Amino acid sequence: MAEGRPRVVIAGAGFGGLACARELDGEPVDVILLNQHNFHLFSPLLYQVATGLLNPSDIGYPLRTVFRHSPNVRFRQATVTGVDLVGKVVKLDSGPPMSYDYLVLATGSTDNYFGNxxxxxxxxxxxxxxxxxxxxxxxxxxxxxxxxxxxxxxxxxxxxxxxxxxxxxxxxxxxxxxxxxxxxxxxxxxxxxxxxxxxxxxxxxxxxxxxxxxxxxxxxxxxxxxxxxxxxxxxxxxxxxxxxxxxxxxxxxxxxxxxxxxGVRPNDPIGESPVPRFRNARIQVDAWLRIPGASGAYGIGDAASPRIGDRELPMLSPPAMQAGRYVARSIVDDVRRLKVERQPFHYVDKxxxxxxxxxxxxxxxxxxxxxxxxxxxxxxxxxxxxxxxxxxxxxxxxxxxxxxxxxxxxxxxxxxxxxxxxx
Missing domain, CATH: 3.50.50.100 (FAD/NAD(P)-binding domain)
Known part of the structure; x- marks a missing residue:
């Protein structure tokens, strides 16, 4: 990785995080992709593993293999335990904290038992x-x-x-x-x-x-x-x-x-940070998927959504992938100092x-x-x-x-x- 280039930390290698990292491949930024496991999980087919139709390896793909030939994307297996949005630092379960210029929060969701x-x-x-x-x-x-x-x-x-x-x-x-x-x-x-x-x-x-x-x-x-x-x-x-x-x-x-x-609820590594949230604790980002009050920080996928009228984006893979690519292009435009008026994120329902x-x-x-x-x-x-x-x-x-x-x-x-x- 080159010296002096902006560092983009992507927390989570689900559909949104992986789409963002792929879009940033070859761009003038250094990308660190963090994930709890060393593979990307194709979660829609989990039930087929559970019922004996597919092997676990059929729906998991090694992340290091995905970016084997990438000049600027590196993977690190780690769990994000906290984020300092003011100091621009990500805390990990192993190793020292990691600083960033841009953060893409794509930490996904977990089961919601509604207090039971x-x-x-x-x-x-x-x-x-x-x-x-x-x-x-x-x-x-x-x-x-x-x-x-x-x-x-x-x-x-x-x-x-x-x-x-x-x-x-x-x-x-x-x-x-x-x-x-x-x-x-x-x-x-x-x-x-x-x-x-x-x-x-x-x-x-x-x-x-x-x-x-x-x-x-x-x-x-x-x-x-x-x-x-x-x-x-x-x-x-x-x-x-x-x-x-x-x-x-x-x-x-x-x-x-x-x-x-x-039901599911978002994984939340930013804890008590004073950011707006929906009732389900999902981070409420602005129309450009930026976390309010946090310079250079974005939220995508199950972890975050803009408000769309009285609704939010569905917790599905298509909006996560579209959001990941959108954020990647926004970061590249900012790094290249392109004076373009970027349109707000618009989810295309396919x-x-x-x-x-x-x-x-x-x-x-x-x-x-x-x-x-x-x-x-x-x-x-x-x-x-x-x-x-x-x-x-x-x-x-x-x-x-x-x-x-x-x-x-x-x-x-x-x-x-x-x-x-x-x-």
Missing amino acids: EQVARVSLGLKTLEDATRLRNHVLTCLERADAEPDPDARRRLLTFVMVGGGPTGVESSGALSELMHIVAGKDYHQISRTETRVILIEGTDRLLNAFSARLGRYARRVLERRGVEVLTGALVKSANSHSVTLADGTEIACATIIWSA GTMATIGRNAGVTHLPGGLEFTGFLGWLTWLFVHIYYLIGFRNRLSALGSWAWDYIRHDRPIRIILAAGPEPK
């Missing part, structure tokens, strides 16, 4: 590769124990899987989990019949997929129920333990598995989609164009392959999907560690 610590202790999340591997181990361990369990009540509890949250993650995960049960019950686990397994999807509002139209939400519900998923809408989780989930209306569901996908399982997907495009079924599923497949990083990862994912589609089999069913002990 009881649920947080006993449920399994799906935000990291560790979460997905842990969930896969746990599900397979439950099947192994149920296969040998003589007590009918204990067996029933081991074979009941509760998913909380009816957004895209909850819908996709419950659909994939139901498919896994159809594949292995009776075939690999001879003492377990498909009718014994239960996959229950709980949503607090009156329908699934609230980010989509009501029609697509109804379609998703029909498909899930047709495939054996029990869908409970208008149901709120009151409490939970390792034996059961209790709903607000008093209904108790005996289960050994609770998967949480009912559509949203979700898959419910084999031959069933939902897609919403700008202008109100919607389609479901095989076409929706095929669209989802090609879009996700396109954005998956690395030729080997794309080839491996395609191969796994083709094998599953043709053979109706999930070969990745190795228990790497014991799942949480159902009590």
